[in-house]
Amino acid sequence: xxxxxxxxxxLSSEPDQAAGFYQKLFAWKLSTANxxxxxxxxxxxxxxxxxxxxxxxxxxxxxxxxxxxxxxLDDCIAKATGLGAQIIxxxxxxxxxxxxxxxLDPTGISFAVxxxxxxx
Amino acid sequence: xxxxxxxxAEFDQRRRRNARYSLRAFARDLGTDHATLSQLxxxxxxxxxxxxxxxxxxxxxxxxxxxxxxxxxxxxxxxRLARLASFRPNSRWIATRTGLPLDAVNxxxxxxxxxxxxxxxxxxxxxxxxISHA
Numbered sequence: 333x334x335x336x337x338x339x340x341x342x343l344s345s346e347p348d349q350a351a352g353f354y355q356k357l358f359a360w361k362l363s364t365a366n367x368x369x370x371x372x373x374x375x376x377x378x379x380x381x382x383x384x385x386x387x388x389x390x391x392x393x394x395x396x397x398x399x400x401x402x403x404x405l406d407d408c409i410a411k412a413t414g415l416g417a418q419i420i421x422x423x424x425x426x427x428x429x430x431x432x433x434x435x436l437d438p439t440g441i442s443f444a445v446x447x448x449x450x451x452x
Numbered sequence: 453x454x455x456x457x458x459x460x461a462e463f464d465q466r467r468r469r470n471a472r473y474s475l476r477a478f479a480r481d482l483g484t485d486h487a488t489l490s491q492l493x494x495x496x497x498x499x500x501x502x503x504x505x506x507x508x509x510x511x512x513x514x515x516x517x518x519x520x521x522x523x524x525x526x527x528x529x530x531x532r533l534a535r536l537a538s539f540r541p542n543s544r545w546i547a548t549r550t551g552l553p554l555d556a557v558n559x560x561x562x563x564x565x566x567x568x569x570x571x572x573x574x575x576x577x578x579x580x581x582x583i584s585h586a
Contacts, residue, residue, distance in 0.1 A: 390519030424572035
């Protein structure tokens, strides 16, 4: 399992503005048709990866997170913390069935690991 | 930031400086009435978003602290809702029920997950993990 980067996420204090900017700039499709109202930005291209925009915590400057798909989320979280990462958001199962956790690497950069729901 | 705790701590501090400083005087300084403040401090009444901002300004909190207090207020509203049997693990539903903007709901959800107060244990089940006085 190569543990690919499968998604990017912008955390912005102005999520509407950020999503609108990239949608217009790159002609990406913006979709919020999900239980969280998550702003997904879809390029429609087979190349590259899609992403989305989430509201940033108050007082936090916007930043980007990468999502890495792993075969076993619990194992990966345990391995990451063993290597010095901290858990920001513990394993959470999203309404669409995908599971994710947000971690802080030992250098202070946040990233997410996810285990996608098997495609039916 | 839990504004109720901040209010209690501020009142205690003012009382230490001046033993005659009353709850009525504190309410006046916050721009509210004695009964409302008393109920808020005892957890008998829920802070409204307007009062969170008003009290934050009167206490000279920074914009970041007021924003943080507002988000905690939103998180508390979600926790109250999550105790209901009719609760649905769906941001849109929560936004409709609380009257909060969808982004405020999602930011507060992230906060609750970070604080380990809420667990998304499955696609259709979110559970509260701590007893809150929200």
